[in-house]
Amino acid sequence: xxxxxxxxxxxxxxxxxxxxxxxxxxxxxxxxxxxxxxxxxxxxxxxxxxxxxxxxxxxxxxxxxxxxxxxxxxxxxxxxxxxxxxxxxxxxxxxxxxxxxxxxxxxxxxxxxx
Amino acid sequence: xxxxxxxxxxxxxxxxxxxxxxxxxxxxxxxxxxxxxxxxxxxxxxxxxxxxxxxxxxxxxxxxxxxxxxxxxxxxxxxxxxxxxxxxxxxxxxxxxxxxxxxxxxxxxxxxx
Numbered sequence: 001x002x003x004x005x006x007x008x009x010x011x012x013x014x015x016x017x018x019x020x021x022x023x024x025x026x027x028x029x030x031x032x033x034x035x036x037x038x039x040x041x042x043x044x045x046x047x048x049x050x051x052x053x054x055x056x057x058x059x060x061x062x063x064x065x066x067x068x069x070x071x072x073x074x075x076x077x078x079x080x081x082x083x084x085x086x087x088x089x090x091x092x093x094x095x096x097x098x099x100x101x102x103x104x105x106x107x108x109x110x111x112x113x114x
Numbered sequence: 115x116x117x118x119x120x121x122x123x124x125x126x127x128x129x130x131x132x133x134x135x136x137x138x139x140x141x142x143x144x145x146x147x148x149x150x151x152x153x154x155x156x157x158x159x160x161x162x163x164x165x166x167x168x169x170x171x172x173x174x175x176x177x178x179x180x181x182x183x184x185x186x187x188x189x190x191x192x193x194x195x196x197x198x199x200x201x202x203x204x205x206x207x208x209x210x211x212x213x214x215x216x217x218x219x220x221x222x223x224x225x226x227x
Contacts (some may be wrong), residue, residue: 037155086155104158
């Protein structure tokens with residue numbers, strides 16, 4: 001079945017360092033979404049990428065969608081302690097004539113040392 | 115006003131008991147989900163409801179049964195709880211699959227002892 005793989009599983013950085021998490025799908029995706037879950041919290045939607053090769057920025061966060069629409073990355077420049085949490089990518093599995101479901105990657109847990 | 119609300123937030127119960135988790139969304143969404151998050155943070159979809167009809171039923175044990183009295187509610191009932199059911203359960207909702215954003219509830223941490 002369709003799988004969404006995410007690496008690394010954990011990343012520990014010093015505050016001010018950059019951070020990147022990578023997401024790969026076994027199938028071509030119509031779009032990809034990114035979510036952030038703070039410790040003890042719930043996943044919160046960050047962004048959706050739709051177009052092949054698309055790049056979007058949110059302040060220090062840069063999101064990319066691969067040309068083949070099978071991979072994506074999230075890069076954080078100059079991490080801050082507020083960036084701590086688990087970052088998930090999610091791709092839709094579309095079933096004909098039914099609602100879709102989101103398949104989540106395993107997540108990358110980011111810790112930032114002040 | 116909470117968009118997606120789950121109750122209870124914490125649930126501790128003994129093996130063999132039956133329990134329910136409630137979920138309500140006030141966003142007017144037509145699709146609701148239940149996810150299970152294990153200790154490694156992996157989010158696994160359990161059920162999806164669209165316009166009150168179960169459209170995807172993952173290979174979860176039939177001890178788990180979703181119940182949707184109306185479009186704004188999707189409750190999760192669990193029979194004969196087992197130790198392995200301990201996890202955080204998240205309810206989520208979305209406006210069909212055209213709108214990208216899924217809104218998650220605060221989660222219910224279930225501990226089976």
